[in-house]
Amino acid sequence: MNTPTRIAAFALGLTAVFGAAAGVGAAVGPVGSPATPPPAHGDGAHSEGDHTEAAHTGAAGTGPGGLQVSEDGYTLDLSSPSAPAGPATEVAFRVLGPDGHPVTGYQREHDVDLHLVAVRRDLSGYQHVHPELGPDGTWRAPLALDPGTWRLFADFTPAADGENRTLGVDLSVAGPYEPRALPAPSAVAEVDGFTVVLDGELAPGRESRLTLAVSRDGVPVTDLQPYLGAYGHLVALREGDLGYLHVHPLEDGRRPAPGPHVRFATTAPSAGTYRLFLDFRHGGVVRTAAFTVTVEGHEEHGS
Numbered sequence: 001m002n003t004p005t006r007i008a009a010f011a012l013g014l015t016a017v018f019g020a021a022a023g024v025g026a027a028v029g030p031v032g033s034p035a036t037p038p039p040a041h042g043d044g045a046h047s048e049g050d051h052t053e054a055a056h057t058g059a060a061g062t063g064p065g066g067l068q069v070s071e072d073g074y075t076l077d078l079s080s081p082s083a084p085a086g087p088a089t090e091v092a093f094r095v096l097g098p099d100g101h102p103v104t105g106y107q108r109e110h111d112v113d114l115h116l117v118a119v120r121r122d123l124s125g126y127q128h129v130h131p132e133l134g135p136d137g138t139w140r141a142p143l144a145l146d147p148g149t150w151r152l153f154a155d156f157t158p159a160a161d162g163e164n165r166t167l168g169v170d171l172s173v174a175g176p177y178e179p180r181a182l183p184a185p186s187a188v189a190e191v192d193g194f195t196v197v198l199d200g201e202l203a204p205g206r207e208s209r210l211t212l213a214v215s216r217d218g219v220p221v222t223d224l225q226p227y228l229g230a231y232g233h234l235v236a237l238r239e240g241d242l243g244y245l246h247v248h249p250l251e252d253g254r255r256p257a258p259g260p261h262v263r264f265a266t267t268a269p270s271a272g273t274y275r276l277f278l279d280f281r282h283g284g285v286v287r288t289a290a291f292t293v294t295v296e297g298h299e300e301h302g303s
Helices: 008-018
Strands: 074-078 086-096 114-120 127-129 138-145 148-156 165-173 188-191 194-199 207-216 233-238 244-247 261-267 272-282 285-295
Touching (some): 074 165, 086 165, 127 138, 138 148, 188 285, 194 272, 233 261
Antiparallel strands (some): 188 194, 207 261, 233 244
């Protein structure tokens, strides 16, 4: 029995306190204030019908992304395979198309042309940033890099074919490497005074529904702000090969509430240990709640 199951009573109790709202909470600012509908596209939010139940690489029924540097003729090309450690080290890369030239035309997905996720191979140091694209097709972004080997994931949709892809490449950061142990499995995460509770289990080979609920000082957060067109953004990485799952909240055609719950659907491709990272915005600040989850059982096919 994994950790989310063992603390189900706690999660259910918190859910009962929170009521039937659907969304997820975040950083600093008022808690429990009247809900504000997501703004129009200009403020990083989609209209209510934009999200479907499975969005982006790693959605239900697909395998993990980011395991290859090249796919379908597209290649993630780092300007340098190494970088110095530092709090704001610039990383530059290009996405090369099937013709070998840098891709400059992208289809916007969740308000941006490309998502860049960086994580050290011990699953520490998670960062989700949105680089700037130069006219020559080079993307640039500053990253906070500790010594060690980092995995960079570029999540994008070329305008040429409209197919979403996630490519991954390793980046070596020089310096004394101090590996960090993976936190123990838990369905409760604390971040900057907020408590985030994960309810639901990942199951290998079939769709799983996950609900995350956010509170602050025991009070449900009901005034989340949209981030990338939704009230929560979830990335899951598999320990070992760092297989990448990237999903967005379930909305079922209804306008979501800005907290305290947000729901996701995804499929774990195999049993193993996963690290889940939930980004959410509150009071104008984006914060990340992280969970270690153990996926047990046998894969199911044909679901």
